[in-house]
Amino acid sequence: MRSFLSSVSAVLIVLVALLTPLSALAVWADREIGNTDGYVAAMEPLASDPAVQNAVATRITDEAMKKFDGGPYREGVRNLLHEAVVSFSGTESFRAVWNTVNRAAHRAVEEGLSSDREDAVSMDLAPVIEQVKRQLDEDGVPFAEQIPVGHTRITILESDELGVAREVFDGLRLAGVWLPVTTLLLASSALLLASRRARTVTTLGLALSAGAVLLRIALAVGRGLALDDLPPDVDRAAAGAVYDELTSTLLRTGWWVLWVGLAVGALAWVWGRRMAVVCSRADAPAPL
Template sequence: MTTENMDRGDPLSDDERAELERLRAASAARTHRNGHPLRWTGVGILLTLTGILLFGTVTARFARSEIFDTDHYVATVAPLADDPAIQNELADRLTTAIVTHVDIAGLTAQAVDALTENVSQLADRPRISAALSSLPPLVAAQAESFIHQTARSFVAGDEFAQAWISANRLVHQSLVGIVTGQTRPGIEVDADGTVSISLQPIVAKVRTELDARGFAFADRIPEIDTRFVLFESTELPKAQRIVRALDRAANILPWIAAGCVIGAVRLAPKGFRLRALALAGLSGAISMIALGVALIITRGLYLESIPSDTMSPDAARALFDTVVTPLRTGMRAIAALALFIATGAYLAGPSHSARTVRQEFRRLPDAIRSRRGDGKPSAAEQFAARHRTPLRVAVLTVAALALMFWSYPTAMVVIGIAAAAGLVLMALEGFARSDPEHESS
């Protein structure tokens, strides 16, 4: 850029404008190095708090949704009714409960004894008794197989799916009592931290199904209150306190996190606020990575804490992975949003690579304007050019708040919000246009 161009009022060329922006960035960098170390220290503290608060926000909102939102909880656990591991576990549990309470071998032995006593010729009785001696264990084995097949068929049907949903809906009404240290009918918390639900209604339905299939011992099956373990943790009292604290903080943490981001951006030296916003996005992404690692560790500890005689490893994995699905969804949604904010703020910043991207993007709108023969930019275009940075920050902030306070954001919600914000930002870059005469004056 030459002083002659400035004196004549000629518009700046692209190279001259890029050089001017480079000099401004260098000047701002020198100002940062010489006079703003305390500002950046404060920014670092606020961004660290942002990551911690986002970690707590996602966890707290997950805990609250699973404990206090019955519809959401039922929607979360409903797929378990179709999970083969859960179906096998329930079929095994139902079969064991019935076989334990019905002595099929003993009843068969009694029937054999009655049959041999009615043999007319005493000489034939020992031979017949010897021939029938193997019948009770064979009948017991066949009966157990038949019971398991019937139970497996029942838990794979639509009737069980509805019964599973109804049972969990009723159980959920007692979950609040669990986290407050109280128990209610239908759900049980043992001293060792085991949380289980009653399968008595399902046993009754299986007994009815056995009777309909002609099972001779169906009328001998008593009222059985076997249980299906949902969770088992010796740390339940501590978890109760944590969940109650997270529930109270669920509505507060997002606002504090947003305040920390705004504070970090405002505290950053002038000319570096978009960089601070980009760092805030990275802080959020790192926080979600940390939450993912914590979830992996928790999963391992949970699976190790469930004895194999309480629940099969496959069923335990299916239960845990299904229940934490909303947490994984929220974690990924916030991570995607954070990376989107970091990328958007970086591309909107003063770096050479970001300027190159923006210049390349402006080529198409400039070509369209040149073909239309447009003259001076309109007032709206000049306004957008003068306030480009605040408008960028506003778009990114709205996108962040929209996703942060979305009740249960999915991947499609994240993609939709990010796409909408990206389109707005691209439209802003193409629409904003300064007055050349005003620039060169």
């Protein structure tokens, strides 16, 4: 009977290792990507990212130059406008309107990750362009008044390339906090069924660390797949910055779980060794 319970405990520990990265992903999908405020907060630092600023400035400049004929001065006007937009992107006004744009785009991101729509998920830069035009006009930048304020979109992801990942994401979001709760219950059950508690705690700590490693591997693989499938007109540096920022919480979680797992495992191992020594001394025959 003891052997059977130990086998069950071992199986539960393996499940803990496998469910640890899925639990982190489930909480992330529910609390950050599935929540508007969480999504906006996650995207907010990107307003100061040079790659994102350059991608937004390039998209606005390209759209403006489609409707402006500068003749021999066209390239000079283009460079001036691009530099002016990049400069504006470093202001508080840009950061405020960036949050507004991301709040509006959140529903599209949710639908792109959880539905069968095959449209590209994009952000409408019209509020950014309107603010840029107003600011550049106040600063006396030439031709600023000719910048068209229309629906200019920048692609976030291609939803038709998500495939199975969309179904996995939707399932994880529905699981929410119940998946980590289940993982904790499995870990507790493994500990209760084990005959050697200290050794089981050590193994559980290593299982958590293994789960953290699996999470980091999944993030790295996911980044490669996401960037490889981008259409040619999407800035890879900006897309990489978006992916890194959105998954930064997961990355930090992975580090914490890794080190906590190793610390718990090491402490349990030391405690087990110490108790073994104490028990061996207690069982030793008393000197004559």
